[in-house]
Amino acid sequence: MAKKSSGAPTTAATVALQRAGIRFTPHSYAHDPAVTDFGAEAARELGVDAARVFKTLMVTTDAGGFGIGVVPVDSLLDLKAIAAALGGKRAELADPRAAERKSGYVVGGISPIGQKTPLPTVLDASAERFETILVSGGRRGFDIELAPADLLTATGGRYGRIRRS
Incomplete structure (x- = not known):
């Protein structure tokens, strides 16, 4: 994986990875504005198994705050499991507007990396099966490929079983 190839967008996520010295591969594709299932679109357009493409979901918990769950695009986030992982x-x-304000990204392009307000992050344990996974790079039509352990390093996150199939 290259650190960053020329022509790839510069986003808060790519800047954060570069500053941390974390290797990643950028992947851009033409986003269709009519599509609202952003993760499935990324998997399809990039020709990658949907189990390796992860979506970033922001939650609020009764434990008092926001958190991030990162799960495969072909799965659902288990709200009880993410609550427990975050201490609730x-x-x-x-709310999508709150997610955009907290993250600094637009819905459909929210990356777990380089968020405006760093939040507790839980990556689904299924990511451990793969050498690399893809997550949003901070824009619709732009994903970043990196090792799951590097994603955890970049976000200060941890693994958890937080998906429902």
């Missing part, structure tokens, strides 16, 4: 009993998906 209940969680719900954050």
